[in-house]
Amino acid sequence: MRFVEPLYQQARSMWLGFIDMLPLLVVALVALLITWCVSAILTVVIRGSLKNARIRRSLRDLFISLSKVTVWIIGSLVAVTIIFPSLTPGKMLTALGLGSVAVGLAFKDIFENFFAGVLIMLRKPMRINDFVECEGVSGRVEQITVRETYLRKTDGQLVLLPNSFLFKNPVYVVTDLAVRRFDLVVGVAYSEDVDRARQVIASALEKVEGIDQQRGIEVYAREFNSSSLDFTVRWWAESEPIHMHKSRDRVVTAIKYALDEAGVEIPFPYRTLTFKDPLSLTSQRDDTPWR
Incomplete structure (x- = not known):
């Protein structure tokens, strides 16, 4: 029985302490109930305010979540302060500050993606x-x-x-505008007339379907390549990927047919080798009859 008495006294002390704190617990619960009501009302207000706003749904949900978290943090701080009067708001904010630094370092990449996502949604x-x-x-x-x-x-x-x-x-x-510019390099032989080749290429593009003729077609002599004189061909067409491939296919096909029809040579890459000293060539003949 010697061990029972201390346990009884300890339990009685805890029970009396709980009875003394009961009013504070009730007030803290009331504070949390008010917090829940404020959070619900604020959610309805924000959702109604942003209903007709031209804003992404995910960003709207983010604003609602942040507002609810903020309200609950404030309400929780008030409730804890009521239950533990010695724990002042200043001490709690200091603890939260230190905790936020630790959390920020631990979840740096997550917060970085979070804020980048918010900025992308806002800037559109x-x-x-x-x-x-x-x-x-x-x-x-x-x-x-x-x-x-x-x-x-x-x-x-x-x-x-x-x-x-x-x-x-x-x-x-890529699809920020309905149309975009395309570039293509076309090479012709050095023996061809530059102005005539330019005219043949430009005329070929004027007949291609899907090209925005109002923006014009540009054909410029670009550079002297190793085996050809290169032209830069520019035109505008729809920016969607499927139309991009179709437009380039039509342009390449039209230019090839037009140059072939006009007799303009599209040269193959070739290389001429020259030797400083003459080469000595020897020929060998085998007169062995075939069997």
């Missing part, structure tokens, strides 16, 4: 269904979240790019 450099290219990765934008962007490649594969990757590197929005 690209839209859903845009075709983009970034550091050798290309595809159509299917979804943008706060952490990653979903790209569907032309071969059907799905690529998930971290938003920090898109934020740090150049992104080419």
Whole structure:
């Protein structure tokens, strides 16, 4: 029985302490209930305010989540302060500050992608269904979240790019405009007339379907290559990937037919070798009869 008495006294002390703290617990629960009500009302208000705004759904949900988290943090701090009066808001904020630094270092990449995603959503450099290219990765934008962007490649594969990757590197929005410019290098033999070859190429493009004739067709003599005189051919067509390939196919085919019909030579690469000293050649003849 000697061991029972101390346990009884300890349990009684804890029970009396709980009874003394019961009013504070009730007040803390009321504070949490008020926090829940404020969070619900704020969610309805924000959702109604952003309903007609031209903003992505994922960004709208992010604003709602951040507002709810903020309200609950404040409400929890108030409830803890009520239960433990010695724990002042200053001490709690200091502890939260130190904790946030540790969490920030541990989850650096996650927060980096998060803030990059928020900035991408706010700035709207690209839209859903845009075709983009970034550091050798290309595809159509299917979804943008706060952490990653979903790209569907032309071969059907799905690529998930971290938003920090898109934020740090150049992104080419191929379909930002309905049409885009294409370049093609065409070589003709040095024996051909430059002006005539230029005219044949330009006339061939005027008949190609799908080219934006209002933006004009450009044919410029570019450089003296090893076996040909090269022209740069420029035209405008639809920027969608499927139309890009079709347009280039039609242009190459039309130029080939036009140059062949006009008798303009498209030279094969060849190389002429010269020797400083004359070569000594010997011939050997085998008179052995065939059997």
